[in-house]
Amino acid sequence: MRLSWKLFFITTPIFVLFLTFFGTWIIQDSLQNSLDQEIERCMLENQTFQSSYELTRNALSGEQWEQLTIDKAVASFYRRDVGRSGSMRIYDARGEVLYQDNALRVEHEIREQLTEEQNVGYEIGQAQEQTFVVVLCRSSFGDYIETTRSISGVYEKWDELYARYRAGVLLLTVLAGGVILGLSFFMTRNMQKLSRATRQFAQGQYDVRVKIDSRDEIGRLADDFNWMADAMKRQMEQLQGDVHRQEEFTAAFAHELKTPLTSIIGYADTIRQMELSKEETDMCADYIYRQGKRLQTLSYKLLEMTMAGKQEIVRREILARELLEEVAQVAGAALQEKQISLYVQAEEGMLFGDRDLLMSLFLNLVDNARKASEQGSSIWVTGQAQYDGYQITVADEGRGIAPEELARITEAFYMVDKSRARKEGGAGLGLALCQKIVDLHQAVWRFESEPGQGLRVTVLFYNPVRPARRPVRLREREERQRRGRTAGRRREAV
């Protein structure tokens, strides 16, 4: 059931209930009042009659009273009010009626209840289908005076009032119900808006937002909804981006896997199906070997990348110079083949990171530089201490990279010159791996190059922001000032 209907069905009965209680109470009260008034009036009439009767009878002597008929005596002081039905009656102690102006008689038992102290009483009774109040008093002469007065008017009035009240309640109920229903519909309209928006959102319309300009709870709920929708949308876009990247990676990976496989399967198939000359067989075998190697490189690089991606790195202090010299040592043999000189020049300073990953990073960068370099050229690896970190630059004199290619070189499987990269045994994953390592260390890097002008890769490692590190940095700086800024060591790999 809708909330507005619930509100309606709860509020309206409560309203009607209160209205009924209150109305009934008022009406009952007014009835009682009128009744009391009528009784009072009847008493007064009775009392007046009694006084007049006693006065008249006292004024006359016994004989005079005997001579005078009681009717005449009463007529001298009492005249019946014609407008109202009722009666006045006098009877003696034995119950003999002495006087009555009217034959109307209402049965009552007041006489039995009268005592010495209480010589007047009343009762309400029925006669001739009317309601009457009967007042009976004992006069000082020992006889009884009975006054009867119709109070049907009061009851009729009451009935009329009650009927009017019922009609009023009905009308009011309908009116109030309508108003309550309208109001609750109005109040829950925003809620419906919100629920509609939620449904739309759930059905995939992620741009849906709720516009509710009220400051109540629903308004706040709408704000919360919008906030949640924004957050969800952001998250979803991020997830979609991730999925997209993952798909691209998978597609590129499948391509990279299938290309060497095609050669391996194809050449092997050729060898086993055909009788080939020695040269042809050698050529096929060579292709199979080299493409197999390519697959091996691919799988190693991929493994490294997965490892780098999963690792929770433990960052330790590493002496920058030591690290770079080790890189030079490891890369030495490959560089010697092409007679490339490697110069390492590093200022005193610390790196905070994982030694193996950083080795891998700089070995990759130096290896890239080697691949891009001509025979007999040079590669420079420079380390500089910065006020908030340590900066390492790997620069070569190689063929460089066009500006439009620079943005894409960190993509997995992206190769600027595919055929050359293949010859050098590249899988197109080196810089993608480096990117991961750089990210893991919260470092930043940039590439500067012009075609034919060589490539300069600069990696900036930030010192961890911890007060405890400060003295170390200060000490380093002092040491640096003492030694002079150019104090670095030169090292040739060749």
Place this chain on the structure above:
Amino acid sequence: MIKILIVEDEEPIANLIRMNLGKAGYQCEIAADGEAAADAIAERPFDLILLDIMLPKLNGYEVLEYAKTVDVPVIFLTAMGDTQQKVKGLKLGAEDYIAKPFEIAELLARVETVLRRYRKTERQLRLFDIEIDTDSRTVTQKGHQVDLTTKEYELLLLFLRNKNRALYRETIYENVWGGEYNGTGRTVDLHVQRLKKKLGLEEHIVAIYKVGYRLEC
């Protein structure tokens, strides 16, 4: 002689195709990127183009559109398992596609099929005293028609296309019957025996131990 243009930027794959098509009697030329391919198509007539999709400079689809203007049938090579790519290539007017990695027999079969569709191959094939008419699918020997079943006929064509080449039982099965070869059935042997008997090729189709058969001529 039938001339085929191989457009493939991976040198090992390009050489592999050239080597095998060359041995099958086709004349091949290699273009290593899209622009070189377009130049070659513009300058020289080709009977068929084998086209890689992922190419430097111009991609395969662009080369395909260009090739359509000179009415050369195109078979494209793709490393992507993506159905959409295949559909896109076929919609653009390629005759067929070959998914990498492929087997040599499959490559030859598809090349042959497309060439036959374009009537680039000879309709009359000859093997010793056997004449084969690929239009009417009839085989005659010394003027007498020989009745061959469909499978036997396709088997004969397969041997003809792969002269002096060892055909593995699985290769034969996959090309003639289609589907995966389970390695145990005698279907292939049975049909080869019947074909040999019907055409008197007992001396020319030789069994190779543990491998399959080879047509020697």
